[in-house]
Structure formats: structure tokens, C-alpha cells
Amino acid sequence: MAKIRVQVNGRETEGEVPDRMLLIHFLRDELRLTGAHVGCDTSQCGACTVHLDGQAVKSCAVLAVQADGRSITTIEGLSAGGEALHPMQQSFHDNHGLQCGFCTPGMVMTGIDIARRHGRPDEATVRRELEGNLCRCTGYQNIVKAILDGAERMEAGA
Template sequence: MSQVKMTVNGKEMSGEAEGRTLLSQFLRETLGLTGTHVGCDTSQCGACVVHVDGVAVKSCTMLAMEADGADVATIEGQAAADGTLNALQQAFQDHHGLQCGFCTPGMIMSAADLLKTNPQPTEAEVRHHLEGNICRCTGYHNIVKAIMAASGQDVSSIAAE
């Protein structure tokens, strides 16, 4: 076991981890941040997306020790301290971009990554960026609409499904 230290959502955190401990496992089981979901353990679903040093990564593909000293952002750090949702989270709620909610943390973290580099993506760009995230409930239409709305674009002409 080795000590792993990182800044998570702006707070210094640490815990012990074996060399084989995945970042997703460390976040959930050691640090108690269960918003990062694990749906597949094979890097297929995207439910475990977090940001490490500003880059979106599937945390089931990274060892906790690789994040030692890193700045990690999870879904728990997206809302304001008083619980107010950020614009992206609010757009998911307003535009029904979730159903069961299992994929939502990974979708929001992936979408935040997209909007950081492309503040007003087209529908095609949003769909392309989300190719690594799987949703089994929504059919993606309202997820795409929510992301575009969060970017400040008019989505009134996009039909609801």
C-alpha cells in the first residue's frame, strides 16, 4: 500500500492504495466520492469520466497512483458550495437530459470538457464528443439539447423527444 495525495474539487485529499487500484475505485471507495460511476470496467461506457489536471479521462483506465499530486475534478465539485447547480447541470435538468441518472455524471464531465475547448459546439460536434459515453435510457437527443443550451445556444428549434 502506498499513500496517494491529490487535490480533489479544490480540497487536498489522500488515502492508501495498492498499485493496482484504479482511480475510479480510489475516488469511490477510499475518498467516498460515489458520484463517479463505474458501469463497465472496460473503458466503454464513460460513466466514470473525471478531469485530471484539466483533461477528461475515464477513471477506470487510470491507476490512482498515476493521479498522485494531480488536480482532480469530479461531479461532486461541479455545483456551487450552496448546492446551486452549474449551468450545465441545470440545462440537463431543464431539458430532460437524464432519466435513470447513471450515465449523467460522466456525460456532464465529458460535456464540460467539450465546452471548455469549444464554447458553442454544433449538434454534430456534441454527438461526436460524446461517442465514448453510453446512455441506455434517453437516446441522447435531450442530452445533446442540454449541452447546446448550456453553451448559450437557442435550442427552441430542436424538437423534444
């Protein structure tokens, strides 16, 4: 067992975790933050994507102990005080970038990371960057559209 201290969605938290516990299980099982989903356990689908020190990571490929002393943002931590949606979340809503919703938290978190790194990316960049995220319900067109729109909204400060 290892003791860890992390900042999750702006709040300091401590926990004692088994050395081999994955970050996704710490978030879901210990902290009850169930927005990130376990889709494959092999880092193939991206449903478990969170931000670790501002960078998108697949939390099924990170040990909880590796997050010690670091900052984690989950889908639950995006909205300002829980009132307004983050611009990327609003863009997914407005552009119908979801169907069943299972992959949506990971797509939104990845979309934010794409926008932070590329500003206003073009469609080819978004499609290339989404290669590590799977959606079984859509043809990705509305997801790509939502990320392009979300990136524009983020840059505009919406």
C-alpha cells in the same frame, strides 16, 4: 502500496493505495465520492468520467497512483458551495437530459469538457464527442440539447 496526495474538488487529500487500484475505486471506495459510476470497467461507457487537471478522463482507465500530485474534479465538486448547480448540470435538468441518471454524471463531466474545448459546439461536434459515453435509456437527443445549451450558458457566464 503507494502513498498519494491529490487535490479532489479543491481539497487536499492523502491516501495509501494498492499500486493497481483504479482511480474510480479510490474515489468511490476510499473517499466515498459515489457520483462517478462504475458502468463497464473497460472504458467503454463513460459513466466514470471525472476531470483530471481539467481534462475529462475515464477514471476506470487511470490508476490512482497516476493521479498523485494532480487535481481531480468529480460531479460532486461542480456546484459552487453546494448551493447552485453548475450551468451544465442546470441545463441537463432544464432540458430533460437524463432518465435513470446512471450515465448523467459522466455525460455532464464530458459536456463541460466539450464546452471548454469547443466554446459553443455545433450538434455534429457534440454527437461525435459523445461517442465514448453510453446511455441505455434515451435516444441522446435531450443529452445533446442539454450540452449545447450548457455550453452556451457556460460561455455566457451563467
